[in-house]
Amino acid sequence: MTSVSPREHVEPPLTRCTKPRVALRLNGVWGTRLDWLHCKDRRSQSDQFRVAQYEEFSWRMSLSGKVAVVTGAVMGIGKAMTEKLLQNGAKVALLDMNKTEAESLMQTLTKQYGQERLLFLHCDVEQEEQVKAAFQKTMDTFGGIHILCNNAGILNESTWEKMISVNLVGVIRATYLVLEHMNKLKGGQGGVIVNTASLAGIGPLVSCPVYTASKHGVVGFTRAMSAASALSGYGVRVNCLCPGFVQTGLFSNIPARLGPFSHLKDGTQLLVEKFGIVNMSQVVEAFFELVTDETKDGAALLVFQQERKYMPAVSVTD
Numbered sequence: 001m002t003s004v005s006p007r008e009h010v011e012p013p014l015t016r017c018t019k020p021r022v023a024l025r026l027n028g029v030w031g032t033r034l035d036w037l038h039c040k041d042r043r044s045q046s047d048q049f050r051v052a053q054y055e056e057f058s059w060r061m062s063l064s065g066k067v068a069v070v071t072g073a074v075m076g077i078g079k080a081m082t083e084k085l086l087q088n089g090a091k092v093a094l095l096d097m098n099k100t101e102a103e104s105l106m107q108t109l110t111k112q113y114g115q116e117r118l119l120f121l122h123c124d125v126e127q128e129e130q131v132k133a134a135f136q137k138t139m140d141t142f143g144g145i146h147i148l149c150n151n152a153g154i155l156n157e158s159t160w161e162k163m164i165s166v167n168l169v170g171v172i173r174a175t176y177l178v179l180e181h182m183n184k185l186k187g188g189q190g191g192v193i194v195n196t197a198s199l200a201g202i203g204p205l206v207s208c209p210v211y212t213a214s215k216h217g218v219v220g221f222t223r224a225m226s227a228a229s230a231l232s233g234y235g236v237r238v239n240c241l242c243p244g245f246v247q248t249g250l251f252s253n254i255p256a257r258l259g260p261f262s263h264l265k266d267g268t269q270l271l272v273e274k275f276g277i278v279n280m281s282q283v284v285e286a287f288f289e290l291v292t293d294e295t296k297d298g299a300a301l302l303v304f305q306q307e308r309k310y311m312p313a314v315s316v317t318d
């Protein structure tokens, strides 16, 4: 049977019939959920082939049976990551500090995916005991952790120590704590960690020097942690996602976030106009590639408005 490459998307024929033999809920890989009746006795041979092809492709790519943890899960990029993971069959623990937004989102997601695949845990990534408890609760509830999305982050150059604490120290903390459960040398099943960095983790965002430092730290930590995991035999891949400007709460009221560099707001606006705004769907597709492509380890995936590309690792001996 011809295998379907991940980038081809085979739509099955929407076969309707009077005697449904099996009702299948197939989660499309690209986030479109297809409920359709699978009726073997009415399909043509070519339809049967295409459906079988789609079935194989879907189940092969599905995250069913996988458990994901997303930090900063209830808004913006984290919310989009959560929805993508759920659309592809994963169970998801949503960690966030915003209980109000979480309540509303959990109501919506529960209606769509059922409560058995969802868990919200109030958690501040700055607090070791809260992160530790959240991971343990996830283990107790779902029986494992296979995917960690270190996504929680803030932008405010006035509170730069806090920004480092959330954006960088929080990523390191959650990584080390999840390895207690994910690391094959500790009885874990292995898995993948995706850290949300930024284009500012690759090039300087002049009006945000400490935000830039925090994101450069995430990229460096990702690459080093990936190598350490591979050399140690942890069975855990570590990648980072580096989006450009994305329309979220963090990307609002920028001048107020620049602190001592608010006089540079015009230059930042020029950069926004130069780079444009990245659609959330592009961010999420890039994220999903880092989660599912097992050849990606130590990768930094840059997401621009029109393309995405991997940043080659720089060696000091090049």
Ligand SMILES: NC(=O)C1=CN([C@@H]2O[C@H](COP(=O)(O)OP(=O)(O)OC[C@H]3O[C@@H](n4cnc5c(N)ncnc54)[C@H](O)[C@@H]3O)[C@@H](O)[C@H]2O)C=CC1
Pocket: 071, 072, 073, 074, 075, 076, 077, 078, 095, 096, 097, 098, 123, 124, 125, 126, 151, 152, 153, 154, 166, 167, 196, 197, 198, 199, 242, 243, 244, 245, 246, 247, 248, 249, 250, 251
């Ligand atoms: N919006 C953008 O242009 C870009 C954002 N990023 C990064 O993407 C990540 C997500 O940001 P957005 O979705 O844009 O922001 P957002 O403000 O829409 O969402 C951030 C989420 O993280 C949560 N959060 C904040 N501090 C937390 C903490 N200490 N513990 C737990 N949760 C916490 C917030 O409650 C919120 O739900 C951040 O790491 C950010 O630096 C990267 C590139 C571009």
Ligand SMILES: CCCCCC(=O)CC\C=C/C=C/C=C/[C@@H](O)[C@@H](O)CCCC(=O)O
Pocket: 155, 197, 198, 199, 200, 202, 203, 204, 205, 206, 208, 243, 244, 245, 246, 250, 251, 254, 268, 271, 274, 275
């Ligand atoms: C100020 C809002 C920040 C929103 C949060 C982000 O992480 C957005 C980051 C998006 C883009 C960052 C771009 C950084 C660009 C620098 O590398 C710059 O030095 C590149 C120069 C571009 C050019 O002029 O050719």
